[in-house]
Amino acid sequence: MNTKEQYCKYSLIAIILVLGVILFTKFTPFFTGILGALTIYLLVRKQMIYLIEKKHFKQGLAAALMIGEAILCFLVPISLVVWLLINKLQNLNLDTHAYITSIKHIADLIQEKTGYNVLNSDNLSTITSSLPALGRFLAGNITNFSINIFTMLFVLFFMLIDRKKMETYLYELLPFTQKNKKSVIAEINMIVKSNAIGIPLLAVVQGVVSMIGYFIFGVPNPFLFGFLSCFATIIPIIGVALMWFPLVIYLLLVGHWGFAIGLFAYSIIITSHVDNLGRFILQKKLANTHPLITIFGVFIGLSLFGFMGIIFGPLILSIFLLCVNIFKLEYLEGKK
Structure with a gap:
């Protein structure tokens, strides 16, 4: 490649990068x-x-x-x-x-x-x-x-x-071999579909289960708190505990000790296990994604993309790890 061709190539790359950054921000x-x-x-x-x-x-x-x-x-x-x-x-x-x-x-x-x-x-x-x-x-x-x-x-x-x-x-x-292109596309399809279907489904199931507990143990406006519990499931690790734990504290403060202990036990034994069981089943049926990828992916995605980050955060993290693995296999170990 002569000097003129190199100039044209790198100038074009620079133009693409500059315009890409401008368009990305807008x-x-x-x-x-x-x-x-x-x-x-x-x-x-x-x-x-x-x-x-x-x-x-x-x-x-x-x-x-x-x-x-x-x-x-x-x-x-x-x-x-x-x-x-x-x-x-x-x-x-x-x-x-x-x-x-x-x-x-x-x-x-x-x-x-x-x-x-x-x-x-x-x-x-x-x-x-x-x-x-x-x-x-x-x-x-x-x-x-x-x-x-x-x-x-x-x-x-x-x-x-x-x-x-x-x-x-x-x-x-896509900057991959034909085989790796198929792997990347399959990964994208699998994670997007599993999160787009699995997360709303889990939210509805856990919201309904939580609402039943709120009805049983005398929480005021159980429908409203059940609805909010659906959205709380999006947040990794803590999840629906953001709703039921303050409600347990509230029941304790107003003197309903029996209801408070009952709601606490119900949430720990039933609500939490419904979430864990649901995620396990969906991972086996839709995408066998490691829980840490889902947890950290959601945190990253929410900060980057807002609500849609619950789908695309784990996707970005999975694609990153897949690219690292492709680099390792092709260039470090020499496997094509």
């Missing part, structure tokens, strides 16, 4: 939608191929059907859950005096047991000053969620329409 607000489109694409890809190759549907019609399926299976359930939550919150008995009395009673109990005054002026000032920021955060997230839903459906449609061209182009770009 596309950051849309990452959740793009990753959501990729997730749904991998889930419906075989159905798309079946409709086109077996049933001879046109690309546009098949893509429209897959978009409809995504809306029915993804957007409608989420909208229904949000509506139920809002409806539940609206139907709560908003007796301000009663709530203030209860909060004051709990604060007095905490001060009596620990000597710490929860309702001192500094704490109240901190809570008051944080409320506007919390409101802006929620409003921003609702707006961001709506934009990413539109982005997801828009990107998904064109991914389905140009399926063959996109897959061929990306396949050729």
Whole structure:
């Protein structure tokens, strides 16, 4: 390669890197939608191929059907859950005096047991000053969620329409041998599908099991806390304990010792084991991913991609380890 060719090659690489960084930073607000489109694409890809190759549907019609399926299976359930939550919150008995009395009673109990005054002026000032920021955060997230839903459906449609061209182009770009390309693609498919199916399924199962315990042991608004327990399962290691442990403390503080001990035992013996058993079954059925990859992957993914990080965090970590293994086999041990 002469000097001119080297200049052209490295100049092109530099341009690609600079423009890539610029585009990456500007596309950051849309990452959740793009990753959501990729997730749904991998889930419906075989159905798309079946409709086109077996049933001879046109690309546009098949893509429209897959978009409809995504809306029915993804957007409608989420909208229904949000509506139920809002409806539940609206139907709560908003007796301000009663709530203030209860909060004051709990604060007095905490001060009596620990000597710490929860309702001192500094704490109240901190809570008051944080409320506007919390409101802006929620409003921003609702707006961001709506934009990413539109982005997801828009990107998904064109991914389905140009399926063959996109897959061929990306396949050729992968810097691996033919055998390793297949391994990487299989890993991506396996982890995305297992997390996209397994995590929501585990969340629903554990949320329902938790809600049953809340009903049995007299927790106020068990439906609301059961719903929140579904989301708590996303957080590795701690998971649904973020919900049931404070509720146990609350029952102790209000003097319901029997209910508190019962909820604690129920959560340790039943709720936790349902989670462990469910993860074990799903790992064997969908993807035999090491638990540490899932745990650290979720932590990394949530900080990088937000909610979609629960799927793509473990994926990134798994692909990294797979690439390290490929390098070891091909260049350190000389195995092709």
